[in-house]
Amino acid sequence: MKNLLYIITIFLFAACGASTKTLKPVSQAYEVTEDKQVLDLIAPYKAQFEAEMSEVVGVTAYELLKQKPEGKLNNFLADAVLQACQNLNKNPIDFCVLNYGGIRLPALPEGNISKSMIYELLPFDNYMVVLNMTPEMLQQLFDHIVAKGAGWPISKQVHFKLDSVNQQASNIKINNEDIGSKQNYQVLMPDYIANGGDDCRMLKSIPQHNLNILIRDAMLSYLKINKDTIAPNLEKRMYYE
Numbered sequence: 283m284k285n286l287l288y289i290i291t292i293f294l295f296a297a298c299g300a301s302t303k304t305l306k307p308v309s310q311a312y313e314v315t316e317d318k319q320v321l322d323l324i325a326p327y328k329a330q331f332e333a334e335m336s337e338v339v340g341v342t343a344y345e346l347l348k349q350k351p352e353g354k355l356n357n358f359l360a361d362a363v364l365q366a367c368q369n370l371n372k373n374p375i376d377f378c379v380l381n382y383g384g385i386r387l388p389a390l391p392e393g394n395i396s397k398s399m400i401y402e403l404l405p406f407d408n409y410m411v412v413l414n415m416t417p418e419m420l421q422q423l424f425d426h427i428v429a430k431g432a433g434w435p436i437s438k439q440v441h442f443k444l445d446s447v448n449q450q451a452s453n454i455k456i457n458n459e460d461i462g463s464k465q466n467y468q469v470l471m472p473d474y475i476a477n478g479g480d481d482c483r484m485l486k487s488i489p490q491h492n493l494n495i496l497i498r499d500a501m502l503s504y505l506k507i508n509k510d511t512i513a514p515n516l517e518k519r520m521y522y523e
Contacts (some may be wrong), residue, residue: 335398339505343513346390350382350433351444351520355390358514359501360435363410365508366500367470370493371412376456377439378470379423380497381480382430384408395512397502404498408472411490415469417462422484424451430480432520444522472497 346355364378387403415423424442427434429449442454454461470493471485478486495503 335396335401337397338394339397339400339502340395341511342390342392342395343511345392346512346514348382348385348388348433350431351522352516352518353433354514354516355385356380356382356433356435357438357517357519358512359385359404360437361514362504362508363497363500364437364470366504367410367493367495370495371468371470371491373468375412375470376464376467378435378437379427379440379475380435380472381475381482382433382435383480384472384474384497385435390512395505400498400501400505404501406472406474406497408474408497410470410493410495410497410500411473411476412493413469413471413476413485413488413490415467415488416465417467419484419488420456420461420467420469421451421454423482424454425449426482426484427451427520434520436519438517438519441517441519441521444520446522 346358347353348355360378360380363380364375367378368375384406385403386405387399390399390403427436428444428446428451432444439457440455442451445452456463456467473490473492474480475482476485476488476490
């Protein structure tokens with residue numbers, strides 16, 4: 283039982299010649315009681331929802347931290363989302379990049395990972411899209427990541443050096459080849475950044491292929507298929523020298 287205070291303010295204007303009457307605000311305290319019938323009605327659905335969200339969907343070998351310039355949680359997310367989406371695109375996807383701010387937990391704990399943790403980790407309803415990008419476009423994106431302080435999850439196909447002074451990415455390798463070895467790259471990312479979010483205005487004009495899967499659902503899809511213990515490593519995907 284909770285006491286809630288409702289303040290009801292009523293202004294009454296009654297035209298009677300030139301006179302106007304105003305009723306002053308009146309405050310009343312109301313008691314709100316729980317409706318047992320309603321509680322009984324929703325109880326089965328509540329129990330079902332709580333059971334579903336507490337389901338263990340993965341197991342980590344150790345704590346996975348969100349870090350800059352590179353983190354084990356960052357690496358795991360990019361690799362997992364890429365693997366889940368790879369077969370949804372007509373052409374092979376070269377790599378995946380996510381934005382640092384889209385990761386909403388500082389870490390995943392060692393041991394069991396529940397579905398509710400994945401919802402907390404990736405709470406936004408962002409769809410995964412593929413952009414066809416030239417080497418020049420990629421250089422702009424990587425330079426932007428450097429300017430943002432690095433840390434953006436990027437899949438294992440990509441490695442580059444961070445020059446924080448000049449805010450540039452250098453020594454860029456994609457699938458162990460220098461950037462520019464291909465004319466175009468198929469890049470997987472959330473529609474949030476593809477639409478210019480996180481100051482990625484350079485991406486807004488690039489056509490998108492929407493894979494119609496949310497980033498959270500891609501992660502859950504990966505975990506449903508891959509039952510191995512989660513144990514990502516740091517691999518100098520982004521590094522200072």
